[in-house]
Amino acid sequence: MGFGISGIAKTVPFFKMQGCGNDFVLIDNRVARLPVAAMSGWAQAVCRKAFGVGADGLVFLDDAPAGATADYIWHFYNADGSRAEMCGNGARCAARLAFLIGLAPAVHVLGTDAGDIAAEVFAGTSQVRVRLTMPKGLLLGMEVEVSGMTVPFHFVDTGVPHAVVIREDLADLDVAGLGRAMRYHEEFAPAGTNVNFITVENHGRIRLRTYERGVEAETYACGTGAVASAVVAGALGLVGGEVEVVTTGGEVLGVSVGEGAPYLRGAAELIFWGDMDPASMGLSRD
Incomplete structure (x- = not known):
């Protein structure tokens, strides 16, 4: 009997990106609708090499809350499941993906736990510049x-x-x-x-x-x-x-x-995208 990918239920779309070799899995949480309480466990499983997708971190992109000054926000988790306030290479990857999927214009603001990060995506290239918070x-x-x-x-x-x-x-x-x-x-x-x-x-x-x-x-x-x-x-x-x-x-x-505030510029490459099966990694949306 043939195997069709359409037969897999409850898959979650994802994007794999890297910035100078710092690699990340990114998920559009407007689609996935994962609660924050579940995100740390997802990071540990998804970022695990060989048994998951494999990455240094997992990023969830989400709508900004009402009254926010950012165009959108992220939830950033390291591979060990710890939540991080900020990641420069991750921010560049998030900014480029937000632009590519229509979540934000080329010049926009990303909301992080460390504060708002101004970003500029240079259309037609992989280059992204972000303004970090004051040291x-x-x-x-x-x-x-x-x-x-x-x-x-x-x-x-x-x-x-x-x-x-x-x-x-x-x-x-x-x-x-x-x-x-x-x-x-x-x-x-x-x-x-x-x-x-x-x-x-x-x-x-x-x-x-x-x-x-x-x-x-x-x-x-x-x-x-x-x-x-x-x-x-x-x-x-x-x-x-x-x-x-x-x-x-x-x-x-x-x-x-x-x-x-300092600026950081470099490439943010979209490597591949697809659908992951959370159940195969022991994950649920709860």
Whole structure:
């Protein structure tokens, strides 16, 4: 007997996107109508590699509530099911998809837990620019004891917390080990922190490797981490206001840091779309 995809009941449409190697599953929640209480469990199952779609995070796009200043809102969850206030690469992917599916115009505002994010989608390309929230809590010249050594670091919140460690070379660095040790250190309790390791190549270029909280691993890129790295390097006089940040995946993010909120620009690629069967991952809509 033949097998027809039309015979599968209760599937949910989804989109798979990536921004500089940071990959996400996105769901139009105007269609899925999933309650917020179920979203964390969905993130853990859907983002699980081999057994789910596989991704660094799950994004639900939804109508903005009455009276909101945003064109639409998102519910953003890391792969471990934790809800995140902000994600720079995720925001660029969300903005491009919102434009492609007619949820928002090319220039619009995305509502996040960290506040409203202005976005501009460059039609006919995969490029998206977002204006992040103002950095806060900048601390320079800090130290932390981890893994039997003293690690100098700097700190700033660019929507989510980021520690920034400046090194001469990143090639042989144990990002997973050192990043995990710092991420869970009591210095950053209770929320923990993302950890960025950077090399400043010149006044306009940084190389970056990031251990991401919530993903609990090194990722190919981190948008808020790229901005945090540029903010810290700028505060130390190592770079100017326009910075190219080269990620682990080899992609380049453009960061503009001036008097106001920083801007992040880069590609947001729509890789594929389809229908998932929640029941096959043990999920329900309750």
